[in-house]
Amino acid sequence: MNMEEAIELLKEKGYKTTGRRKDILKFFAEADGYRTAKELIAFIEQKQPAVSFDTIYRNLHLFHEMGILESTELDGEKHFQIACAHHHHHHFICRRCGKTKEIDVCPMQDINNLLPGCVIENHKFEIYGICPQCKTA
Structure with missing residues (x-):
């Protein structure tokens, strides 16, 4: 899934495409592999130092539930990446x-x-x- 498809899916489901949500999608679109919430927060804090952890986690959960992100667990910590929807693998x-x-x-x-x-x-x-x-x- 690319960033445009993710934004379109958010709109179809009635969610706003805020700047923060776009920043989250950009982070994962540019990431090469799975990344943690901590890595995402460090990226967002470069633009917005007062980022709310709750906001980040709520959006990660939303994106995962919608199929925009897929997740795995490594060493007891959740990691996320953009969902690969083109074929089963x-x-x-x-x-x-x-x-x-x-x-x-x-x-x-x-x-x-x-x-x-x-x-x-x-x-x-x-x-x-x-x-x-x-x-x-």
Whole structure:
């Protein structure tokens, strides 16, 4: 999803596209991989030093619920990135820098065979490790 699509979705759902929301979307659109709320707050504080943590977290939750952002948990902390809506895939996530690499393989066919009669409603498959750039650093 790109920034324009996210703004259009907000408008369709009746939400205002405030400057702060645009700044949040810009931060994630320019990020390479998953980022934390703390990183977002540091970015926003460069423009608006009196940023409210509650406002940031409310918007992160809203964007996640609307499918604008996807999230994962690394070391007990939530990380977010712009949702990838173009096709079904999973991610390799670097535990040091948060960069992601798409993985087009999905283990669900094997899982479905192992769970006959079950109705699987959703799934998430992620691989965590160290990317080549962080490995050599």
